[in-house]
Amino acid sequence: MIYLTLFWEYFKIGLFTIGGGYAMLPLVTQIVTKHGWMTEQQLIEFIGVAESTPGPFAINLATFVGNTVGLSTSLGVFGGILGSLVATVAVVLPSLIIIMIVTGLFGKFQSNKYVKGALKGIRPVVVGLILSAVFTVAAKVVLPDFSFKNIFAGGVSRFNWISLIIMAAFFPLAQIKIKGKKIHPILLILLSAAVGIVIFGTLGAQQ
Amino acid sequence: MKHNATKTNTDQGRQVSLWQLFVTFFKTGLFTFGGGYAMISILEEELVAKKHWITSRDMLDMLVIAESTPGVIAVNTATSVGFRMRGILGAIVATLGVVLPSFVIISALSYVINAFADNTWYKAAFTGVQACVTVLVVNAFIKMFRQLESGWFSALMLTAAFNVALFTDFNVIFLILIGGASGILYSLVADSVSRRKGRKLPLENSDIIDGERSDDGENRQSGGDE
Numbered sequence: 001m002i003y004l005t006l007f008w009e010y011f012k013i014g015l016f017t018i019g020g021g022y023a024m025l026p027l028v029t030q031i032v033t034k035h036g037w038m039t040e041q042q043l044i045e046f047i048g049v050a051e052s053t054p055g056p057f058a059i060n061l062a063t064f065v066g067n068t069v070g071l072s073t074s075l076g077v078f079g080g081i082l083g084s085l086v087a088t089v090a091v092v093l094p095s096l097i098i099i100m101i102v103t104g105l106f107g108k109f110q111s112n113k114y115v116k117g118a119l120k121g122i123r124p125v126v127v128g129l130i131l132s133a134v135f136t137v138a139a140k141v142v143l144p145d146f147s148f149k150n151i152f153a154g155g156v157s158r159f160n161w162i163s164l165i166i167m168a169a170f171f172p173l174a175q176i177k178i179k180g181k182k183i184h185p186i187l188l189i190l191l192s193a194a195v196g197i198v199i200f201g202t203l204g205a206q207q
Numbered sequence: 208m209k210h211n212a213t214k215t216n217t218d219q220g221r222q223v224s225l226w227q228l229f230v231t232f233f234k235t236g237l238f239t240f241g242g243g244y245a246m247i248s249i250l251e252e253e254l255v256a257k258k259h260w261i262t263s264r265d266m267l268d269m270l271v272i273a274e275s276t277p278g279v280i281a282v283n284t285a286t287s288v289g290f291r292m293r294g295i296l297g298a299i300v301a302t303l304g305v306v307l308p309s310f311v312i313i314s315a316l317s318y319v320i321n322a323f324a325d326n327t328w329y330k331a332a333f334t335g336v337q338a339c340v341t342v343l344v345v346n347a348f349i350k351m352f353r354q355l356e357s358g359w360f361s362a363l364m365l366t367a368a369f370n371v372a373l374f375t376d377f378n379v380i381f382l383i384l385i386g387g388a389s390g391i392l393y394s395l396v397a398d399s400v401s402r403r404k405g406r407k408l409p410l411e412n413s414d415i416i417d418g419e420r421s422d423d424g425e426n427r428q429s430g431g432d433e
Contacts (some may be wrong), residue, residue, distance in 0.1 A: 014277065014278050014279075015277055015278075016277060017277055017278070018274075018275075018276070018277045018278075018378070018379060018380040018383075019274075019378065019379035019380065020242055020243060020274075020279060020280040020379075021242060021243070021279045021280070021281075022242060023379070024279075046320075048324065049320055049323075049324040050313075051240070051241050052240070052324050052329075052330075052333045053309075053312055053313065053316075053320070053323075053324065054236070054237050054238065054239065054240065054308055054309070054312055055236055055237070055239060055306075055308050055309025055310075055312060055313070056236065056239050056242070056243055056246075056279050056280075056281035056282060056305070056306075056309065057241050057242055058279040058282075059236075059279060059281075059282065059306050059309040059310070060309045060312075060313055063309055063310050063313040063314060064313050064317070064320070067313065067314060067317045068317075071317075080314065080317060081314055084310060084313065084314045084317075085310070088306055088309075088310055091278070091279070092278070092279070092282055092302055092306060094277060094278060095276055095277055095278025095279070095282060095283050095286065096286050096298060096299070096302055098276050098277065098278075099272060099273075099276055099278075099283055099286040099287050099290065099298065100286065100290050100295060100298050102272055102275075102276055102287075103269075103272060103286075103287045103290045103291060103298075104290070106268070106272060107291075113394070114391055116394065117390045117391035117392075117393065117394030117395065118386075118387035118388075118390045118391050119268070119271065119387075119390065120356065120360070120361075120390040120393065120394055121360075121364055121385075121386040121387050121388070121389040121390020121391070121393065122271050122275065122383055122386040122387050122390060123267055123268075123271060123354070123355055123361070124355055124360075124361040124362075124363075124364035124365040124368065124386070125364055125365070125367075125368040125382050125383060125385075125386035126267070126270050126271050126274050126351070126368075126383075126386075127267075127348065127351045127352055127355060127365055127368075128364065128365040128366065128367070128368030128369035128372065129274065129368055129369075129372050129379065129382070130244055130247070130270075130344070130347055130348045130351055131348050131352075131365070131369045132368075132369050132370075132372035132373040133242065133244045133344055133348075134341070134344050134345050134348050135373055136373065137241070137242075137244070137337075137340065137341045137344050138341045140337070141337045141338055141341050148373045148374055149374065149375070149376060151374070163334065163337065163338045164338075166335060166338035166339075167338045167339075167341055167342055170338060170339050170342045171342050171345065173342075174248075174342050174343065174346050175346075181256075182252065182256065184252055185238070185245075185248045185249045185252055185343055185346075186234065186238045186249060188339050188342070188343070189238050189240075189336055189339050189340070189343075191339070192335040192336050192338060192339030193332040193333070193335050193336050194332075194335070195335045196331045196332045196333065196334045196335020196336060196338075197328060197331050197332045197335070199331070199335070200330070200331035200334050200335065201327065201328050201331035201332070
């Protein structure tokens, strides 16, 4: 039964990838090609879509893979929805269980000497990971061909200076307080979408 | 650095309804793009600044849990916060909330999704959004950075993790494990050193800081505008 296979494969992906959604990519590629659910090309095309549609990247991907698998069955549209549901639940389920246990234990052992010590080391590591994400995300926007993992490969010829200006303009916007309140990040995102439509759509600036 | 919302979270947690949890995480899921880091800014605004459900320090600790466990970081953060607020049901509701927008959007648009994402206007809007998301990740970094203890040890761990994560393909879980082990080692050494010098233990010092924080509970209003 294809849904069981889908569930089991995505359950394993959810269980064995640490480091967030992008770390799942190699495993997802492996399973969809192994079972012949999708070609690698189809998957690569959808990665761009999953990044630009709302929602966490990995969940978008799981929903899409599940949908494609489900549509191939005799159930049609209903099969697609069922497939999405199966893949999404399967990828979320392992961490749901693990996190509940860990968060519960964390509350209990928070004041333990060793847990406290370990946290002292892990907290700065996590903040370091966020800082590295800052650079990766910024490079993706401003220098789309550049990779920090391969800095000598160049990839600096495409430089999106307009995006850089938008970033520079939004940074102070994200800091200022109006009547003691910061502008809500969701409002900033909506505003940036409007700015994008005007600058890149209406005025036709190079993306 | 201001500290707000210092009441114990379990006390506040009882006031949070499952519906509120669901709506908050649905909103967060809807406006998360790409990886999960930009959502930290949204969660900070929703959970810390507006609703005082948790503190920024709690936020960092939940990120620690989300990073150290398998799965999608955005989802893990939702599960962790939900569980903290309302137990098992809270974890399920928050997870459902953060996942549902993806599920609905991708399922509904499955036939046209490629055309949709290729649309000129959508692309233009998304290019703008990407720039904003970068700014939000920068803000998330600043917020979380402020929650760290100062000192050479934090600086060293941060710099090392940053460089390794950015320039190499080294697995994140090993960074976390090395971080944890170094933290324990550092605390033990720092303990024995200060014991020999007859000073206060660093671990106890952090307790004192915690104590100070709970003293300024009445400053909650003024600190809450952060």
